[in-house]
Amino acid sequence: MSKPLIGVILGAVLGAIDGLTAWFTPAVRDQLGGIVVGSTIKGIIAGIAIGFFAKKFHSLPIGILFGVIIGAFLAFLVALMQGGYYLEIVLPGTIVGLIVGFATQKYGKSPAPANS
Amino acid sequence: MKWLSDGKLNHLRTIVNDPDFSSTKYTFIKELGRGGMGTVYLAEDRELNRLVAVKVLNAPEVTEDVRRRMIREAQIIAGLEHPGIVPVHDVGTLPDGQVFYAMKFVRGSRLDEYAAQGASLRDRMRKFQAVCDAVAFAHAHGVIHRDLKPQNIMIGSFGEVLVLDWGVAKVRPQMNADEHRSIRVHARQSASNQTMDGTVIGTRDYMSPEQARGEVDRIDERADVYSLGAVLHFLLAGQGSKTAKAICLKAMAQVTESRYASASELSADIGRLLDAEPVLAYRENTFERVSRWVGKNRFLVLLILAYLLMRIFLIFTSRP
Numbered sequence: 001m002s003k004p005l006i007g008v009i010l011g012a013v014l015g016a017i018d019g020l021t022a023w024f025t026p027a028v029r030d031q032l033g034g035i036v037v038g039s040t041i042k043g044i045i046a047g048i049a050i051g052f053f054a055k056k057f058h059s060l061p062i063g064i065l066f067g068v069i070i071g072a073f074l075a076f077l078v079a080l081m082q083g084g085y086y087l088e089i090v091l092p093g094t095i096v097g098l099i100v101g102f103a104t105q106k107y108g109k110s111p112a113p114a115n116s
Numbered sequence: 117m118k119w120l121s122d123g124k125l126n127h128l129r130t131i132v133n134d135p136d137f138s139s140t141k142y143t144f145i146k147e148l149g150r151g152g153m154g155t156v157y158l159a160e161d162r163e164l165n166r167l168v169a170v171k172v173l174n175a176p177e178v179t180e181d182v183r184r185r186m187i188r189e190a191q192i193i194a195g196l197e198h199p200g201i202v203p204v205h206d207v208g209t210l211p212d213g214q215v216f217y218a219m220k221f222v223r224g225s226r227l228d229e230y231a232a233q234g235a236s237l238r239d240r241m242r243k244f245q246a247v248c249d250a251v252a253f254a255h256a257h258g259v260i261h262r263d264l265k266p267q268n269i270m271i272g273s274f275g276e277v278l279v280l281d282w283g284v285a286k287v288r289p290q291m292n293a294d295e296h297r298s299i300r301v302h303a304r305q306s307a308s309n310q311t312m313d314g315t316v317i318g319t320r321d322y323m324s325p326e327q328a329r330g331e332v333d334r335i336d337e338r339a340d341v342y343s344l345g346a347v348l349h350f351l352l353a354g355q356g357s358k359t360a361k362a363i364c365l366k367a368m369a370q371v372t373e374s375r376y377a378s379a380s381e382l383s384a385d386i387g388r389l390l391d392a393e394p395v396l397a398y399r400e401n402t403f404e405r406v407s408r409w410v411g412k413n414r415f416l417v418l419l420i421l422a423y424l425l426m427r428i429f430l431i432f433t434s435r436p
Binding site: 014017018021024025087088091092095096098099102103106 | 415416419420422423424426427430431
């Protein structure tokens, strides 16, 4: 499995779980469908970016750092659009970025070196 | 009459037993070890100014057959150029007619000593895998060791693994012509395989059943696989997972066909065990498969658990 694909799958799964937890917040429960879809798309975008980064740069700490930054940034944008819930959105988004950053560095096939 | 002291007498006895290296480029230093066929001495190569291990025949009378055996052993090892097989530098004859060959002097400890020094199970398994790779290389060149045991495996001071004592090795006649040439074993010797049917050679505790029965014709690579299994059994010393024990049992199967087909197959299974991958020798259930996956991906699992815990924490703390 390629690194971007691992990023997409993990980002989508964790993003969907992230969105589903909105069910526990009664105030937004009626918007659950939209939240899950939005959160999954956010996870997929983060996964693609982190996965392609991992394909280019092979460094666990830098990969994790990049994941954290992307996760936090995308979650921050979502929180900005929501106009609140910064901690509830940015903190999990950051950790999802960290997990995807770690997983894409650790797992998945690196591209074979090109023949000269 | 002047009597010799016990000390002088012992010294004379030792000198008489020491090999006469006077016509060679080697200077005798000390005896390193004595085996069934020969004695290994530490000597100095005066030309290249380095220490070497010199193996000299034990036989009081050097028959042509014994001479040929010794030269054949040197030729077999010389033909096997591999980092896991001790290289032979020179072969020759001493003034008294004894055949000798000089090989690399390996500083380090024998596998049994290494294991006794408290090496971790993982380290022992890694060394064992290196032994399997060296034996697989020999098999690929048509050579079967037939006396694999911890005492014949050295761990060098830099962790390198070397398989020694190829004195009873068997050269399979189906090798191709090039390999025959590279090993340069005389055709008559390889045809007879040096051992007549019914002759038991090797070390009992590490010997395959077919070898113990003296069935020379039935001895192939899988006899070495059995011995490797016995070495693994020694290294596990009652420790090790079910999977490691299953590998050991498969390698030591009484029925030849039930063993690993080759040392490289055994080595691959050890590699899979070290990488926490499923092994050929053991069919695991779902719970074991999940446990192995969790064990292998411990950090990722911890991260996901931490994420879920954080999620639960946020759910309860953000409630109005």
